[in-house]
Amino acid sequence: MGDSNLHEVLQNLYYDMMPLSAQMAGVAKSLAGLGALFYIGIKVWQALARAEPIDVYPMLRPFALGICIMFFPTLVLGTLNTVLSPVVKGTHQILERQVIDMTSLQQKKDILEKEAMLRNPEIAYLVSDEEFDKKLDELGWSPSDLAAMTGMYLEKWQYDFQKNLRDGFREILEMLFQASALVIDTIRTFFLVVLSILGPIAFAISIWNGFESTLLQWLTRYISVYLWLPVADLFSSMLAKIQSLIIERDIQMLADPSFVPDTSNTAYAIFMIIGIVGYFTIPTVTGWVIQAGGAGNFMRNMNKTVSTTGNIATAGAGAAVGNISGQLIKK
Template sequence: MKQCVVVLCVLLFPVLANSQGISNGTSLQSVLDQLYRDMMPLCKGLIGTARLVGGFGALWYIGLRVWRHIAAAEPVDVYGLLRPFVLGFCILIFPSVIDLINGILQPVVKATAVMESGTTDAMRAYFRQQRGGSFMEALSPINWIREAFRELLELVYQGVALIINVIRTFYLIVLAIIGPIVFGLSIYDGFQHLITVWLARYINVFLWLPVANIFGAIIA
């Protein structure tokens, strides 16, 4: 039994050491955040194209409805013609629109990160307290195996969360770059649902990291 415990400790020592480094290191996440900020100016390159698409769509949208009201001898509904103007204004200030969406959703990421970090720190303090008990309790195989299993779960979580954050960042960059075109196409009849789909997809992808943080808190 003692030989098995010694072999298990030797095998798990590199895992425990690496897990501490990964859990404490947030440099790659900082790199991903910086990459997202650096790629945001690329969406300005499609604003000109989106203005052309949206401008033609606005002329078609307004002209069709005005002609329909005139043909039916009805007063023109000005309120119904505001949609292309609002979408066109959003295209012109699209980087500010992205900043507004991120500003609304970012507190969710920070809150779940604090939740995950607090739970992990509490569990580490608990295991340190357990190790700081009697000498026999510190050498107990059950305590070592339990702590090693917790560290292994934390290591797996950190790796998976990192992969999720990488995929999430690239998805958000792609969605932000094609956003102006989506806003321009949504002016046309038959494509009005595109802006709703785009916004729902952006929020869905943005919340991947908070979900991963909540899962990490549950594991801890």
């Protein structure tokens, strides 16, 4: 089963678990009804105690949340997923284009590397069995030729051993790289399933006085977790683009007949390790994106600005009153 198939399995698992949120709506309705009763009762009692007219508009909030609870899978989850799914599809298309470009460039580079080594008679026998047999035929049975033959076998064995070791290490890094992406996607799916199933409870709790922020926190966390996959695709696209640029540079250098290619693929291994470590920073980066674009910080900055402006205005008014009082005393 390929890596993309596993991601599809996780996606299908999420959509299969979504209807379970409707089962929690029954418990949430009772909790929401009791909360609405206390919420409206407190609002009416406060208005009567202050001898003020009853404001009906704030009392519509429990009814709106109740409608969201009743149609939670389609109204809430369906709307959020419809809005956010184009972001996932767009970033995945970017990743696919970058990976296709990198794969084609890597194939071209491998062909040019082999051709460059075949142009060099001293190392051509390392990559070609025909060149190896041809060089053996040129040798005789003298002691010096036997020593050269033994050295060729040792160099050929050493080259094959190092190549197999590098390929094995590369496969391990690629497996760990794909495993890191699957770990992030699996945790993301688990969080989304939990948030979806317990979403009606969060909406019901937000009706109660003192728990109004529960609704905003649930929305923020759901959007943040949902964006883990697009951010992961963008991160993979960035790594693929960097590797493509490195491969393009190597292809340009292989155009020089005197250039001896380096088959160690050190840069590739380094970026694989960076990718493995970088995948586990995705939740933090996504949290930054949501916090930077959320309404919480905007309102906090607005409140701070208003408070600062109010303090300045109060200080200015106090100074003006002091000046007027001083002038009246002098008179």
